Amino acid sequence: MLNIKINSDSLTERFIKYAKIDTQSDPFSTSIPSTEKQKNLGKLLADELLALGLSDAHLDEWGYVYATLPSNSDKKVPVVCFCSHMDTSPDSSGENVKPIVHKNYQGEDLILPDDQTVILKMADHKDLKNQIGNDIITASGTTLLGADNKAGVAEIMEAVTYLAQNPDIKHGDIKILFTPDEEIGRGVDKADLEKLGADLAYTIDGETLGSIEDETFSADGAVLTINGISAHPGFAKGKMESAIKIAGDILAALPKDYLSPESTQQKEGFVHPVGMSGSVEQAEIRFIIRDFDDELLKAHATLIEETTKNVLKNYPHSSYQLDIKAQYRNMKRILDQYPYIIENGVEAIKRAGVEPKKQSIRGGTDGSRLSYMGLPCPNIFAGEHAFHSKQEWVSVQDMIKATETIIHIANIYEEKA
Incomplete structure (x- = not known):
């Protein structure tokens, strides 16, 4: 020795x-x-x-x-x-x-x-x-x-x-x-x-x-882009669909007591928003997605997308784009x-x-x-x-x-x- x-x-x-x-x-x-x-x-x-x-x-x-x-x-x-x-x-x-x-x-x-x-x-x-x-x-x-x-x-x-x-x-x-x-x-x-x-x-x-x-963990990064409708705030009734507020609604609708870093441990994965920026017309939310099971990464990305679609039912003229990038496995x-x-x-x-x-x-x-x-x-x-x-x-x-x-x-x- x-x-x-x-x-x-x-x-x-x-x-x-x-x-x-x-x-x-x-x-x-x-x-x-x-x-x-x-x-x-x-x-x-x-x-x-x-x-x-x-x-x-x-x-x-x-x-x-x-x-x-x-x-x-x-x-x-x-x-x-x-x-x-x-x-x-x-x-x-x-x-x-x-x-x-x-x-x-x-x-x-x-x-x-x-x-x-x-x-x-x-x-x-x-x-x-x-x-x-x-x-x-x-x-x-x-x-x-x-x-x-x-x-x-x-x-x-x-x-x-x-x-x-x-x-x-x-x-x-x-x-x-x-x-x-x-x-x-x-x-x-x-x-x-x-x-x-x-x-x-x-x-x-x-x-x-x-x-x-x-x-x-296996890890993906996700960027969710929200395309809202801008209008002069003095004449916005029935026209404006603020991308910032849509982003806020999406974040509020995501799980908090599971699939969130502050409520998970051991082998439990999560979806974690790490940054947001934008304007009335367009906003962006950046996520990291983590799990030990690669297949569950896909399910977590689907959760982001389904949550976005449900929120956008209240904003019929707005749209979104979700881009997923693999980080490591x-x-x-x-x-x-x-x-x-x-x-x-x-x-x-x-x-x-x-x-x-x-x-x-x-x-x-x-x-x-x-x-x-x-x-x-x-x-x-x-x-x-x-x-x-x-x-x-x-x-x-x-x-x-x-x-x-x-x-x-x-x-x-x-x-x-």
């Missing part, structure tokens, strides 16, 4: 350095990456990897970072890739992030200084009960932290650094892939898997300590064909001294699409919690265990080759 000793100060400093760099992605941008500032972190990571001796490390024109830690084994070992995304969610500001380390957490409320209405309470964050004595990192109250997924980025970088500095730990070729725009569903749009040259991968983007996830179908990938991940978590938790994600990762692109890729815990919010937090000790898990995964594939 490997005796791995991760330097907690080094890992903490690395994470904080990355967290301070604004890498928020933009769902309304058509550029790749969606925001140029994501490349600021990408260039830093590529430079750090080059300094470690990974001579092929580079940031490409699309904002992806590629690198290889060469094999130190005489065996023919499967090529393993570790992947995390560099962008942070558009749901909360990622500008001017001020990470705070709360040392030796003892269960107290964590009041964030820049907005003292933002308070982390154990009653609201159940996993805090497992963090007594640990060091908790939060932001300062006005931004997200960015542990989703800079915790994963930092853990991969720390693991690669450790392996480069400890050549007695045997491993095959290790590929590193850092992606942009995962938070807006475009994380692997321009990923070059031929250049990457990996046989399998693990995203490091999960939540709870010990979790390994082989199943995600449940990776379990692919991963079930490669059980050893999960088995080796579980074994690595055990070797890190952690109880493995095999579970599903009520969300998606780059691994969903990578799996369907020919690179089977489950998700390993990074330790991030309350992501996409100002209450986001991560435990340094959980990050250490994730780093150890990465190192064990690399070693297990060499050991079993």
